[in-house]
Amino acid sequence: MTSNVSENLVLVAGATGGVGQLTVAKLLDKNFKVRVLTRNASKAENMFAGKVEVAVGDIRNLETLPAAMANVTHIICCSGTTAFPSERWDFEDNPNFLEYFGLFLNPAEAKAKAKNSPMKVDAQGVSNLVEVAPQDLKQFVFISSCGVERKNEFPYSVLNSFGILDAKKLAEDTIKNSNLPYTIIRPGRLIDGPYTSYDLNTLLQAKTDGNLAVELGTGDRLTGQTSRIDVANACVECLNNSSCYNKAFEIVNQGKRPSVVDWDALFEQL
Template sequence: MTTLVIGANGQIGRQFCELAQAVDLPIRAMIRDSGQRPWFDEREIETVTADLEGELHHAFDGCDQVMFSAGSGPHTGPDKTLLIDLHGAIRAVDLACELGLSRFLMVSAMRAEKPLAAPEKLRPYMAAKHAADAHLRNSAVPHLILKPGRLTDEPATQRVATSLEEAGGENSVSRANVAHALVHLAQARDLMNREFVLLDGERPIAEALS
């Protein structure tokens, strides 16, 4: 019952891995190269070296679900957005289907379904997320799609909202709250084929994401 964490070395991925380790949720952190391993080794978190732009199949061995939080990052161009946020996500979904995994947890973005409404620099990213989400919805693997709002580095409150109205119009959420929400979803094995907007709010995570 191991969760493969794709994007484990990212800001949300690292927090998710630490929280998962603390609650004894079995995980395998997928890293791009061996230089990223020491941080995980210090915390006794299992790693596997694989690349969304290269060999990937072996990373899934022995895993029964995937948590995908990988992203090309703000300092790369549309080429990396295409290869990682879109094609990398599609490859991971297809492998999860091929191998019969139980679930795929996708970290997307609020309003990804309206990429042309996003600021110009974010449109390729939003378009990639929109297409990857659609591919996951239409795949054979059960899924959960989490759609955070604007990400911040505020500390975790573990209290969230699932709509702008509930959040009082504020469209932000801390990465720490996203990581806590993902740990909850990774453990909620009966929850399938659902999508949640995630913002900072007032409801406990377990209540909001039910």
């Protein structure tokens, strides 16, 4: 059962991203105290209009993180970079169109030249968060991805061309091997806004229109699309829910949505 008592202070990494924004909104709606971890304080302050505490840090840089951890009871990690090379990979030499083409043909070079690659953000960055998390943290919630356990199978083999699933799997293992209570949430391809990724669903502005049911699975067998809204719902509904402790689960949207989604019942199946 989600508890919204005020002594909980939830740190959200990646709060300015698509799922992150929705997660913060839902936390505030449920009266959680929220601190966001961001690289860009003014962006976060404009976005959340004084409703959250803002801590400045970059998850790649360990020394920037301890100050954000004071009194934190839960961490929700929604951060990430793109699966394929993009400006979010923060290349030193700011490639032009043709140079990007070259990087697409040479994953090893792309990974070596990027300052914000999946390995640096999704693997090392998450490991840094785990390292500085309070010892008495109640729960570390991490957004991973469908496909981490079958990255050699299509379509995940393509998704993993530049190592995103390798990085997510490393992060999952780091979290599982820590002594922190954790919940790992593995969405399929994200749909519904805010459209923050560079992919077909963003181009098509793909949405569920709130019509699709939530399906959870374990063992990395589900494949499908997942609403950012339901990923954010899962991130918040799993807090303080003992059915979710030390669990990893997939989440996709399919079938007809009931009038009310019973998150407790969904989590009990895990």
